[in-house]
Amino acid sequence: MAATDNIGLSADGRRVADARAVPLLALDLGSSTGRLYLGHLSASGRLDIEEVDRFANGPVQIGxxxxxxxxxxxxxxxxxLAKVASRLDSPATLGIDSFGVDYVLTDASGYAVAGMRHMRDARTAGLYDAVYARIAKPELYGRTGSMEIEINTLLQLVADRRDQPWLTDVAHALHLAPDYVTHLLTGRRVSELSIASTTQLIDPVRRDWDFGIADAFGIPRRWFAPIVEPGQIVGPVTADEAERLSLRHRIDVVAVASHDTASAAAVVPYEPNAVRERTAFISLGTWSLVGQELRAPDLSAASCAxxxxxxxxxxxxxxHHKIQAGLWLMHQTLKDVQRTQPGIGFAELERLAAATSRRFAFDADDAAFRDPVxxxxxxxxxxxQRGLPAPESLAELARSIYDSLALSYRTTLAQIQALRGASIETLHIVxxxxxxxxxxxxxxxxxxxxVIAGPVEATVAGNMVAQLVARGVVRDFxxxxxxxxxxxxxxxxSPSGDPAWTRRHAQLQAHIERQSVVLS
Known part of the structure; x- marks a missing residue:
């Protein structure tokens, strides 16, 4: 039976006081795992979160x-969602967040016209030369503020135009991953702003599509749905979907900050009286996203460089952040190791890394690590290949990943300090x-x-906060x-103050393009 009851609304559509008690559902689609969470805002003002279900996610190779x-x-x-439905005794809201850049193209009837390509597909390699032949790099950065990274949606669309030009005629709409799930659940077509800004097609000043860029590459304007800011209710799950999922109560889908990084950044737990210009964060998952929250975009030549x-x-x-290597390195290392040692897990790798004294470092952002066999x-x-000793044991390998990531963040923090003209005093890791x-x-x-580490589930917390904002339960973000x-x-x-890290960083930077280094 379709769910028809309203979600904390009176007959005239106004929010009512019991909206605080409405359950919060967060669907978090990560690069390797999808998870559904159930949350509530308690009477004491505490956000309580419970993981309800998780499932595998990841790339598949076809042809x-x-x-x-x-x-x-x-x-x-x-x-x-069907699993949690039996536990809901009142209407609820649902927010969906995910990885960025990847999309589904649908025709005028709403059917997908091609498979959803993965960001690690190699079809975009070297395409920036073609892009900059149309729009010079300084101009493109000045219009979008987007970093040069070959996974961006713009490059994927340019590749589609090159490899499958018929898509231009057949496709009617482009849906980024969380927008597509929202569309399938509600029947409504929107583009949430944070996920849209991963495309390299958004003007961050106007906070809307830059259709001139789409025009320059022959990408139809009809593909792009109206932008919605996070913290708005999109609409209820349709009657058909509610019946399919055995929903007994209405679930309203909320446009949260649907790029997982933006949801996490929205709730970084800054200390009281912290100077934001002197505080940075790392959203550390499959990727590392290292940066700061700003009041306005930084479109400077220095930020571009x-x-x-x-x-x-x-x-x-x-x-304002940089996307760089993250725990993908460890995930793929574990995947390889488990072929011969199926009983080993992340906890064991962490223990081994902590126990070894031998230190190695490599360029964690080298293209060789994008998707190796x-x-x-x-x-x-x-x-x-540089003629220097390599980590041999699993412990040394795991430790080298941690150290290499840490040294890469040092480089990025130095760049942030140069851009802001202020030293970073606190680094939050979520x-x-x-x-x-x-x-x-x-x-x-x-x-x-x-370093202040936590919360681990910052993305989910940010997702739920956006739902609370949309329902008027909290006054603002x-x-x-x-x-x-x-x-x-x-x-x-607290940092140890060991000067060896400065030496290690200098060694790695000096050799990053011509040789690796065994850290002393």
Whole structure:
């Protein structure tokens, strides 16, 4: 039976006082795992979050190309929602967040016309030369504030035009991943702003599409849906979907900051009286996103040269950051190791890394690590091709990943300090990496900055805060940030002051293009 009851609304559509009690559902689609969470805002003002279900997600190779298995993703998300439905005794809201840049094209009837390509598909390699032949790099950055990275939606669309030109005629609409799930659940077509700003097609000043860029590359304007800011209700799950999922109560889908980074950035638990210009964050998951929240985009030549991106965040903010290597290195290392040692897990890798004294570092952002057949082999090859010793044991390999990531963040923080003209005093780490003690301590030691780690589930918390804003339960996103700060514990890491890290960083920077280095 279709759900018809309203969600904390009176007959004339006004929000009512019991809206605080409405359950919060957050569907978090990560690069390797999808998860559904159930949350509530307690009477004491604490945000309580429970993981209800999780399912595998990731790339599949078909015919030499890399795709998302969206059918599996959709089926698994539906099963998770059906699972939680029996626990809901009142209307609820649902927010969807995910990875950026990747999309589905549909025809005028709403059917997908091509598979959903994965960001790690190699079809975009070297395409920036063609892009800059149409729009010069300084102009493109000045219009979008987007970093140069070959996974961007713009490059994927240019590749589609080159490889499948018929899509221009057949496709009617473009849906980024969370927008597509929203569309399938509600029947409504919108483009949430934060996820749209991962496309390299958004003007971050106007916070809207730059159709002139689409025109320059022959990308139809009809593909792009109206922009909505995070913190708005899109609409209820349709009657057909409610029946399919056995929903007993109405669920309204909310446009949260649907790029997972923007949701996490919205609730970074800054300390009271913290000077934001002297505070940076790392959203540390499969990727690392290192940056700051700004009041306005930084479209300067210096920001362009340092390859930072300006993502539109909540409440008019800009999430100014750099996308770089993250725990993908460890995920793929573990995947390789488990072929011969199926019993080993992340906890064991963490223990081994903490126990070894031998230190190695490599360029974590080298293109060789984008999607190698074997991550351990790729890392070792990075060393041996330069004629220097490579990490041999699994412990040394795991430790080298942590140290290499930490040293890469040191470089990025130096760039942030140069751009802002102010030193960074505190570095917040949110996401899965916040739970890895040896990595967090290495980051504090490598950067020389106090690290505050947590919450691990910052993206989910930010997703739920946007739902509370949309329902009028909290007055604004800053109030939501305060709630999150009170709801989760964090861990503080102080830098050791060991001068060896400065030497290690200098060694790595000196050799990053011509040889690797064994850290002494």
């Amino acid at each position: 030499g190309h890399v795709y998302w298995d969206f059918a599996h993703l959709w089926q698994s998300a539906g099963a998770a 340092a390859n930072f991106t300006n993502e539109c965040g909540v409440a008019g903010s800009i999430v 074997s991550m351990p082999a790729a890392i070792r090859h990075w060393f041996t 996401g899965g990496g916040a739970a890895i003690e040896p990595l967090c301590q290495a980051i504090a030691d490598a950067t020389g900055v106090v 800053e109030h939501g940030r305060d709630i999150v700060s009170r709801s989760f514990t964090v861990t503080r890491y």
